[in-house]
Amino acid sequence: MEERATKVLLEEPQTLFLAPLSRPALGSVGKTGTWRTMRPVVILDKCTGCKICWLYCPENTIFMRDDGKVRIDYEYCKGCGVCANVCPFDAIEMVPEG
Amino acid sequence: MPIMGLTGNYAVAHAVRLARVQVVAAYPITPQTTIVEKISEMVEKGEMNARVIRVESEHSALAAVFGAASGGARAFTATASHGLLYMYEVTWWAAGARVPLVMAVVTRAIGPPWNIHVDHQDIMTLRDTGWIVSMAQENQEVLDLTIQAFRISEDPRVYLPMVVGLDGFILSHTRAPVDVPEQEVVDEFLPPRRQPYVISPETNLVMGNIAPDDIHFLMRYSMSEAMEAAKKVIEEVDREWAKLTGRRYGGLVECYKCEDADYIAITTGSWSGDAKKAADMLREEGYNYGVLRLRFIRPWPTEKIAMAVEGKKGVIVFDRAVSMGATGPIFADVAHTLYGSNISLMGVIAGLAGVDMKARDFAEAMRMFSSRVEEEGRVYEPRFWLLPRRYRGRPERVKEVAKRWS
Amino acid sequence: MLVEIRFHGRGGQGAVTAANLLVDAAIHEGKYGQAFPHFGAERRGAPVVAFARISDKPIQIHSQIENPDIIVVLDSRLFELTDVLSGLKPGGVVVVNSKGKPPIDGDFKVYCVDATKIALDLGLVVSGWPVVNTTMLGALSKATGVVGLESIIWAITNNFKGKLGELNSEAARRAFEETKPCS
Numbered sequence: 001m002e003e004r005a006t007k008v009l010l011e012e013p014q015t016l017f018l019a020p021l022s023r024p025a026l027g028s029v030g031k032t033g034t035w036r037t038m039r040p041v042v043i044l045d046k047c048t049g050c051k052i053c054w055l056y057c058p059e060n061t062i063f064m065r066d067d068g069k070v071r072i073d074y075e076y077c078k079g080c081g082v083c084a085n086v087c088p089f090d091a092i093e094m095v096p097e098g
Numbered sequence: 099m100p101i102m103g104l105t106g107n108y109a110v111a112h113a114v115r116l117a118r119v120q121v122v123a124a125y126p127i128t129p130q131t132t133i134v135e136k137i138s139e140m141v142e143k144g145e146m147n148a149r150v151i152r153v154e155s156e157h158s159a160l161a162a163v164f165g166a167a168s169g170g171a172r173a174f175t176a177t178a179s180h181g182l183l184y185m186y187e188v189t190w191w192a193a194g195a196r197v198p199l200v201m202a203v204v205t206r207a208i209g210p211p212w213n214i215h216v217d218h219q220d221i222m223t224l225r226d227t228g229w230i231v232s233m234a235q236e237n238q239e240v241l242d243l244t245i246q247a248f249r250i251s252e253d254p255r256v257y258l259p260m261v262v263g264l265d266g267f268i269l270s271h272t273r274a275p276v277d278v279p280e281q282e283v284v285d286e287f288l289p290p291r292r293q294p295y296v297i298s299p300e301t302n303l304v305m306g307n308i309a310p311d312d313i314h315f316l317m318r319y320s321m322s323e324a325m326e327a328a329k330k331v332i333e334e335v336d337r338e339w340a341k342l343t344g345r346r347y348g349g350l351v352e353c354y355k356c357e358d359a360d361y362i363a364i365t366t367g368s369w370s371g372d373a374k375k376a377a378d379m380l381r382e383e384g385y386n387y388g389v390l391r392l393r394f395i396r397p398w399p400t401e402k403i404a405m406a407v408e409g410k411k412g413v414i415v416f417d418r419a420v421s422m423g424a425t426g427p428i429f430a431d432v433a434h435t436l437y438g439s440n441i442s443l444m445g446v447i448a449g450l451a452g453v454d455m456k457a458r459d460f461a462e463a464m465r466m467f468s469s470r471v472e473e474e475g476r477v478y479e480p481r482f483w484l485l486p487r488r489y490r491g492r493p494e495r496v497k498e499v500a501k502r503w504s
Numbered sequence: 505m506l507v508e509i510r511f512h513g514r515g516g517q518g519a520v521t522a523a524n525l526l527v528d529a530a531i532h533e534g535k536y537g538q539a540f541p542h543f544g545a546e547r548r549g550a551p552v553v554a555f556a557r558i559s560d561k562p563i564q565i566h567s568q569i570e571n572p573d574i575i576v577v578l579d580s581r582l583f584e585l586t587d588v589l590s591g592l593k594p595g596g597v598v599v600v601n602s603k604g605k606p607p608i609d610g611d612f613k614v615y616c617v618d619a620t621k622i623a624l625d626l627g628l629v630v631s632g633w634p635v636v637n638t639t640m641l642g643a644l645s646k647a648t649g650v651v652g653l654e655s656i657i658w659a660i661t662n663n664f665k666g667k668l669g670e671l672n673s674e675a676a677r678r679a680f681e682e683t684k685p686c687s
Binding site: 017018019020024 | 196303305307
């Protein structure tokens with residue numbers, strides 16, 4: 001479908017056509033990990049892999065490890081603390097960046 | 099199909115059927131309701147293969163068809179007056195997203211006080227949105243314009259939504275002869291839907307996300323260029339429709355007896371017919387009038403208007419709406435179109451809230467304007483209120499009313 | 505030649521439909537027409553008006569009808585309630601559903617037909633009310649010739665299928681025969 005749309009544009013170009021469209025891309029505003037003042041740290045013993053934090057993370061920076069527990073991508077995590085707040089097992093701790 | 103007696107609203111519904119529209123959503127509001135009633139009936143009878151989506155408001159109605167259109171469907175909605183105001187935000191989204199879409203606005207006054215009768219205050223709010231804005235004079239033109247609207251809106255040089263304006267009750271609820279074309283004719287005229295992009299679950303596409311300010315700026319520029327391109331497309335479409343049906347309207351404007359006229363009256367919508375009759379009346383009195391009927395308010399027919407009034411003694415504009423604190427909206431645009439010329443110019447505000455305007459009312463204002471021009475030389479009168487007949491020239495009656503309604 | 509017509513009835517008697525059918529009949533004859541209701545809130549039983557324009561040329565004007573050439577009155581008791589003859593042109597025609605002579609003075613041609621009786625005879629009754637609109641179209645055709653009876657019957661059968669179309673056509677036909685100058 002997308003291809004078809006692009007084709008229309010290429011075949012019959014307008015002098016100038018811009019539409020308010022965007023495609024998701026990794027780190028389009030740079031490495032936002034530098035914005036952090038607090039860092040979420042996963043306490044692996046407590047983590048059950050329930051994925052609640054993965055669901056709530058507004059930045060898609062939580063990933064699943066091979067053993068079923070979670071891992072945080074510190075390059076893009078802004079340190080908002082939502083994950084620590086929603087974790088039902090208190091398995092995420094917010095630690096000041098040093 | 100033979101010539102049928104159809105109301106303007108039913109003419110819209112038949113056009114939507116013939117355009118093979120796939121998704122319709124609307125919220126009932128007088129005097130629009132019978133458009134969507136008729137469409138629902140046609141869908142129910144299997145005469146039309148479309149989804150009619152029930153929604154809880156006009157805001158949702160346009161949001162629904164905007165979504166459907168973004169997803170690749172030919173979609174349609176209709177509204178009027180307060181309904182249009184309620185969906186106003188989404189009109190900007192649809193235009194800014196460059197999604198081809200067609201809407202009918204059955205023109206109606208805006209309250210308070212509550213009023214269901216015709217004026218153009220509602221449709222004029224679309225001037226800045228990026229919608230192509232058209233106005234019909236007759237039911238036949240309503241049908242033709244609605245079919246053409248899909249072709250214009252979906253033209254790759256345009257990709258802007260288009261609104262077809264028809265006057266509330268005067269057209270919407272008046273039965274008049276309409277030649278309903280055969281499906282094959284419309285199929286030949288209207289190619290399969292084209293649109294700049296399609297949003298679907300498979301496409302990783304976000305619409306309306308934040309964009310850098312300079313890109314946003316360029317998007318506005320690109321819309322404005324598309325409006326300019328639409329002028330050419332509208333003329334082409336008018337010619338092509340004429341080849342298939344024999345009906346040609348003149349594209350952006352229709353000129354009635356303009357060539358040999360000394361004065362031009364500018365109008366839009368159904369009352370233009372009465373203005374033409376007034377022009378004939380005044381010709382008998384020795385004032386040579388022509389009527390320039392605007393079929394499109396956006397894109398604004400700058401070149402066509404400038405050409406039509408070239409060398410004339412005066413231009414009188416009839417607005418059925420007013421921009422509070424300024425002038426009638428059509429007058430304002432005519433005034434900038436005539437910048438630098440020495441033509442006499444008058445803006446008349448009349449017929450608001452459904453107040454009836456007959457040929458003799460038009461003639462009264464036109465006669466007054468022309469006699470002033472011939473006596474005084476250049477006249478510039480941007481805002482002349484042609485009051486309802488019983489108050490015209492009777493300030494005591496106006497004062498009396500003011501006492502009662504305060 | 506432009507002919508302007510105003511219908512007076514009560515909500516539910518079918519004045520608006522009468523105007524619509526008249527325009528369909530005119531289109532059938534290759535003429536042009538406009539039919540429009542009075543643009544306001546209507547309800548069953550209240551006095552209502554509807555309008556029609558018929559012409560052999562396309563009709564461009566859209567303003568309201570002020571001075572009709574013809575007035576059709578679906579219910580003679582309306583003379584007690586409203587100014588039925590308001591604006592009628594001198595020499596104009598009035599067609600009234602009435603058994604007796606209606607209260608009309610002046611330079612008008614006045615025609616009568618007992619449309620209620622015709623409607624009742626044929627069972628044209630909706631919710632206990634005789635519906636006289638198609639009957640009065642037959643009377644209008646006889647009194648003015650603005651459109652022919654056969655065109656009116658064409659319009660009726662084109663809008664109402666089967667038995668209903670037949671009965672309404674019969675009503676128009678009977679009214680055409682029975683309409684006379686009032687006496």
